[in-house]
Amino acid sequence: MTTTVLSDIKMDESQIRRALLVVDLQQDFTTPNGPFKNSYFNIDHIISNLTTILPHFREHNGIVIWIKADYSKFISEPKYLTRPEGERYEGIPMNDALLSGSHKAFPLCMPGTDGEKFMPEIESLIKTDQDIIITKTYYSAFTDTNLADILKDVQEVHICGLVTGVCVQATTTDAFFHGHKVFIWTDCLGHRNEKGHRKALSNMKRWYATMINSSNYYQQATLANLKPILYFVNGSIPSWRVMMVLYEKGIDFEGKRLKVMSTPKETKSAEFLAINPRGLTPTLVDTDGSIIAESLAILHYLEEYYPNTLPLIPVEKSEHIKVLQRIQESQNLVDIYEPLEEIVFKTPKEEQSSHKDSIIKTLQLIDQELAFWEMYLTKTTFIACNHFTLADCAFYPVIAYLIHRGLNLDKFPILKNYINTIKTKPAAIKSHPIDWVEKGGKINIFRVVNNIVINSNKENE
Ligand SMILES: N[C@@H](CCC(=O)N[C@@H](CS)C(=O)NCC(=O)O)C(=O)O
Known part of the structure; x- marks a missing residue:
């Protein structure tokens, strides 16, 4: 079953509807002598940033929603959001018991007290005829409120306020699971201490939100709505790896x-050399102008800088290190195989037989290398662990390319089985080189080199 995710709906900038959730800027959090005194934020800076940006935000299809906490009920049971269906949400952590709960340790934001009220400077920022005020009783502004209904036509949810690691994080997580594209205004946040603040930011960046600055939220959010550009060569292993990750993560590019x-090669045009002076693909130009080349580096980049997408590096340490290792190891097979292409494509026919020994050695090394991968697959379903990861995206195109060039895997039945499983995945189908047919490439490298060896033996008889 497919679900419509609001953030996936593509629209013009002028059509995008956005909301800013300003979380808990109440006096109990902001007064210098209150329970949150000496915390890691400067309320004057937050107010000054909001004063500058709110008029602009309202002008650009933005509704401002002021969230207030009422913790008078001393709720002790957490209330969890139900995980929505869809690949986008699989395996992504939801709010834990703490973040799904409410405050009960001491009286805070009690109705009728000054602590529950906004500071006068905040009150003066509220446009009562346009803005919305919502009172929440849990940390997440979505729990037991009508916020989800209010946001039902909103694509971008921007969040700021207090405190980063509790209400902001709980609300951010739920906004993500409600299908919104979430942006955190990092210069309008605060927490009790710097460590907790940073930890929460890194957690939110990893899974749910894009970190931006209030002063240029518009430009940064607009950039985040553009598509990255991938320069690629059809049928090249490095480009194939990156495409597989882009498709698996559902990143539109x-x-x-x-x-x-x-002749000349398009990779050596002045225009492309200005982007990548080596003239090599894949090269990714991201929406903010960042340029990154080298396939394996791009894999890590996508994992790091597209936190709202399907994670392809496991969090568990032993799995994580296996993925890192296999990604790097996937290059071994490429390096071992490459001399065969040199001999077939770049050596004059009459000289090829002189490479007989090197061909035999290379074929042995390929077999030895494949034996490692066969062994890995006796331990796990996928190449690094029991689920599909970045390592599969690094490795599969290598082996699929070699098969296209005539590699026979009869000696490696588990590897063969693995290929048959992966090739049916949508990401493998979509990234498959254009016009490549099942029966293999026009030039069967493995057959050609075997013939070179046979002919050379005959000549020497
Ligand atoms: N180590 C690089 C290798 C990149 C590479 O060699 N790309 C080739 C295609 S397989 C290319 O763009 N060649 C262009 C040219 O030769 O002009 C990576 O993994 O990205």
Whole structure:
């Protein structure tokens, strides 16, 4: 079953509806002598930032929602959000018992007290004819409120306020699970201490939200709505790896195919050399202008900088390190195999037989290398652990490429089985090189080199 995710709906900038949730700027949190005195924030800075940006935000389809806490009920049972269906949400941590709960340790934001009220400076920022005020009783502004209904046509949810690691984080997580694209205004936040603040930021960045600055939220959010561009060469292992990750994570991108069989090569055009002076693909130009090349580095980049997408690096340490290792190891097979292409494509026919020994050695090394991967797959279903990870995206295109070039895997039945499983995955199907057919490539490298060896033996008889 598919679910419509608000943040996936593509629209023009002018159509995007956004909301800003300003969380808990009440006096109990902000007064210098209150329970949150000496905390890690400067309320004057937050107020000054909001004063500058709110008029602009309202002008750009933005509704401002002021969230207030009422903790007078001393609720002790957490209330959990139900995980929505869809790949986007699988395996992503939801609010834990603490974040799904409410405050009960001491009286805080009690109705009728000054502590429950907004500071006068905040009151003066509220436009009572346009803004909305919501009172929540849990940490998350979504729990037991009508916030989800209010936001039902809103794509971008921007969040700021207090405190980063509790109400802001609880609300951010739920906003993500309600299908919104979430932006955190990092210069309008605060927590009891710096450590907790940073930990919460890194957690939110990893899973649920894009970190932006209030002063240029508009530009940064607009950039976040653009598509990254991937310069690629069709049928190249490095480009294939990156595409597989983009599709698996559901990152919408614009592919720009560069031809390398043309003269001059499109990869060596002045325009492309200005982007990547090595003239090599894949090269990713991200929406904020960041440029990154080298396939394995791009894999890590996508994992790090697309936190709202399906995670492909496990959090559990032993699995994590296996993924890191296998990603790097996947290059071994490429490096071992490459001399065969040198011999077939770049060596004059009459000289090829002189490479007989090197061909035999290379074929042995390929077999030895494949034996490692066969062994890995006796231990886990996928190449690094029991679920699909970045390591599969690094490795699968290598082995699939070699098969296209005529590699026979009869000696490696588990590997063969693995290939048959992966190739049916939507990300593998979508990233499959354009026009490649099942029966293999025009030039069967493995057959050609075997013939070189046979012919060379005959010549020496
Ligand atoms: N180590 C690089 C290798 C990149 C590479 O060699 N790309 C080739 C395609 S397989 C390319 O763009 N060649 C263009 C050219 O030769 O002009 C990576 O993993 O990204």
